[in-house]
Amino acid sequence: MALLEVKDLHTSFFTDAGEVRAVNGVSFTLDRGKVLGIVGESGSGKSVTAYSIMQILASTGKIVSGSIKFEGEELVGADEKKMKEIRGNRISIIFQDPMTSLNPTYTIGHQLMEAILLHTNRNKQQAWDRAVEMLRLVNVNEPEKRMKQYPFEFSGGMRQRVMIAMALACEPDILIADEPTTALDVTIQAGILELMKEIQKEMGMAIIMITHDLGVVAQLCDEVVVMYAGSICEQGTADEIFYNPCHEYTKGLLRSIPTTGNEGQRLQPISGTPIDLLNMPRGCAFAPRCDAAMKICINEKCERFLINDNHAAACWMNIKKAKEGGKQ
Amino acid sequence: MSGTNQSSEPLIRVSHLKQYFPISTGFFQTRPLKAVDDISFDIMEGETLGLVGESGCGKTTAGRTILHLYKPTDGEVIYRGKSIRTAKDIEEFRRKATMVFQDPYSSLDPRMTVADIIGEPLDVQHLYKTKEERRERILELMDHVGLNSEHAARYAHEFSGGQRQRVGIARSLAVNPDFIVCDEPVSALDVSIQAQVINMFDELQEKLNLTYLFIAHDLLVVRHISDRIAVMYLGHMVELAGADEIYDRPLHPYTRALISAVPVPDPVQARANQRIPMTGEIPSPLNAPPGCPFHTRCPYAKESCKESMPELREIEKGRFVACHRIEEIG
Numbered sequence: 292m293a294l295l296e297v298k299d300l301h302t303s304f305f306t307d308a309g310e311v312r313a314v315n316g317v318s319f320t321l322d323r324g325k326v327l328g329i330v331g332e333s334g335s336g337k338s339v340t341a342y343s344i345m346q347i348l349a350s351t352g353k354i355v356s357g358s359i360k361f362e363g364e365e366l367v368g369a370d371e372k373k374m375k376e377i378r379g380n381r382i383s384i385i386f387q388d389p390m391t392s393l394n395p396t397y398t399i400g401h402q403l404m405e406a407i408l409l410h411t412n413r414n415k416q417q418a419w420d421r422a423v424e425m426l427r428l429v430n431v432n433e434p435e436k437r438m439k440q441y442p443f444e445f446s447g448g449m450r451q452r453v454m455i456a457m458a459l460a461c462e463p464d465i466l467i468a469d470e471p472t473t474a475l476d477v478t479i480q481a482g483i484l485e486l487m488k489e490i491q492k493e494m495g496m497a498i499i500m501i502t503h504d505l506g507v508v509a510q511l512c513d514e515v516v517v518m519y520a521g522s523i524c525e526q527g528t529a530d531e532i533f534y535n536p537c538h539e540y541t542k543g544l545l546r547s548i549p550t551t552g553n554e555g556q557r558l559q560p561i562s563g564t565p566i567d568l569l570n571m572p573r574g575c576a577f578a579p580r581c582d583a584a585m586k587i588c589i590n591e592k593c594e595r596f597l598i599n600d601n602h603a604a605a606c607w608m609n610i611k612k613a614k615e616g617g618k619q
Numbered sequence: 620m621s622g623t624n625q626s627s628e629p630l631i632r633v634s635h636l637k638q639y640f641p642i643s644t645g646f647f648q649t650r651p652l653k654a655v656d657d658i659s660f661d662i663m664e665g666e667t668l669g670l671v672g673e674s675g676c677g678k679t680t681a682g683r684t685i686l687h688l689y690k691p692t693d694g695e696v697i698y699r700g701k702s703i704r705t706a707k708d709i710e711e712f713r714r715k716a717t718m719v720f721q722d723p724y725s726s727l728d729p730r731m732t733v734a735d736i737i738g739e740p741l742d743v744q745h746l747y748k749t750k751e752e753r754r755e756r757i758l759e760l761m762d763h764v765g766l767n768s769e770h771a772a773r774y775a776h777e778f779s780g781g782q783r784q785r786v787g788i789a790r791s792l793a794v795n796p797d798f799i800v801c802d803e804p805v806s807a808l809d810v811s812i813q814a815q816v817i818n819m820f821d822e823l824q825e826k827l828n829l830t831y832l833f834i835a836h837d838l839l840v841v842r843h844i845s846d847r848i849a850v851m852y853l854g855h856m857v858e859l860a861g862a863d864e865i866y867d868r869p870l871h872p873y874t875r876a877l878i879s880a881v882p883v884p885d886p887v888q889a890r891a892n893q894r895i896p897m898t899g900e901i902p903s904p905l906n907a908p909p910g911c912p913f914h915t916r917c918p919y920a921k922e923s924c925k926e927s928m929p930e931l932r933e934i935e936k937g938r939f940v941a942c943h944r945i946e947e948i949g
Contacts, residue, residue: 332809332810332811332812333809446900447674448900449900476673476674476836477673477836477838477877477880477881477882478673478876478877478880478897479673480880480882481879481880481882481894482896484882485894503809503810504810504882505810505884506839506881506882506883506884506889507882508884509882509883509884509885509886509888509889510882510883510889529886530886530887533884533885533886534886543811544810544811545884547810547811547813547814548810548813548814548839548884549817549839549840549842549843550839550883550884550885551883553843557818557821558814558817558818558843559814560811560812560813560814560815560817560818561811561814561815562815564779564781564782564812565779565809565811565812
């Protein structure tokens, strides 16, 4: 049984301007000990997918339909009591901006212990020890001294380490990392990613890595989900996605980033602008920007084609390539 | 002079530029924060010089000080052989040197139409005689950056990030400059839009013979667009060399660590890459260590590195490195 199974998830925001379908039929599974990357640009629904799993959507947001099964147990429609048991305990999340995720008026120690006291049966002394242990795990020097300091005394990279320590204090089964290194310098980012990988191996948890940076994905992820306009356009193992991309959007993304291969040449950008979620096209959401768009792309949404056992893409270009009967 | 090239006259020569900010440390007491501390380099006409470094290394301050948005504490900027000193020099220089800012969401006035945003530098510098001339120039600029003429009457909030950055670029082109300081111009944009804007910088450079100082933290982007790259650390320049050379064979220990930390968008390469770890964190520029600024984190540091500041010297043709031990560590 998969650790997490998301099936045909639809999440919408009901705004004054109308219903914004932020997540539009997303399905994926996550096994224990795996790192899943969710890639996409702003507005692609990658963060909303994560927030739906945690059920921490803004007040206008609602899971419209679909199912999220954690260890076989349905989370959609679960009551708040149930979610409180899971949030921060079994599934933890770290956010993009370490500068604003910590409360400036409490010490680091207080904030770390709060999470531990809330979710475990430890007493104060034990919680303190556990917090110190966690800080040591994430390579914060002199953890005893750091426990008594306030967030402003920490640099950005150190604060993100504290956030990771906090998220891991209860040994969750899944860690959701929402752009955890986007606000950080590359040297700090490299350290944080290595740390996450190490801890992941040590504790055997699963990670959902939400990012727009394909470099980060290549570094860390076993499997990748590429999202565009609230839907999954392609999913598969990292190697399949990078070396055998089958959706025009993924191909475009890989062509548009500067690498050692296209040095000295013009980049090949994806034309047009990101989609307006209030004005979704009838067919494939990417068709208006797609150079290879055909008549069918404009008229009909593409189904998911199985390219092979480790790879699926929702792009009409694969209709011939798809395995016989592989259509789902 | 270090970091400079004697062979032909550069468009911009930066010579021993310093920018200290006074930080108050008590009543009537201030201490200088050395944001930029004695940097020298040349930018040749038609060239793109990339400027990279971690946040707080002084790269943005360097860009702004070169444009005299801040008054330099010491040192000088020489434009086409002429030092910029007086208020009149600065006014003339600003007609030839402009800036593109990082954040297209906060750098455009929400109450102005696109035409007025682009036209404002023309008004300030009195660059037209008739209204018609102004309008034509604005439309020409919009055409340069790939905006439709029908966008002219719209407001900034009606545009996406990429289009806003195009407006910002059109505005910086308005005075017909030959030097543009681009401060993180693509880092706020989505990946699929970044490439469009990067290509546009390339095309504009060819068409209008522009010279760029391209400040960014994304090393892959900087490598793509730059002819040469300068690396800054704690207000100092530690290495300056051709873009490919610095990427393929970094010499300064800091550059080595920086390049090795770049996440490569290629799983096989990523698995093979060995990162050179850097111990500790970047020191506060208020408490900069004595001697070489990097000695506190450098794996090769020796006692002598703590004593004196290494000069930026040319160790191979066109390769400048500021490290005492560069010959030894090879």
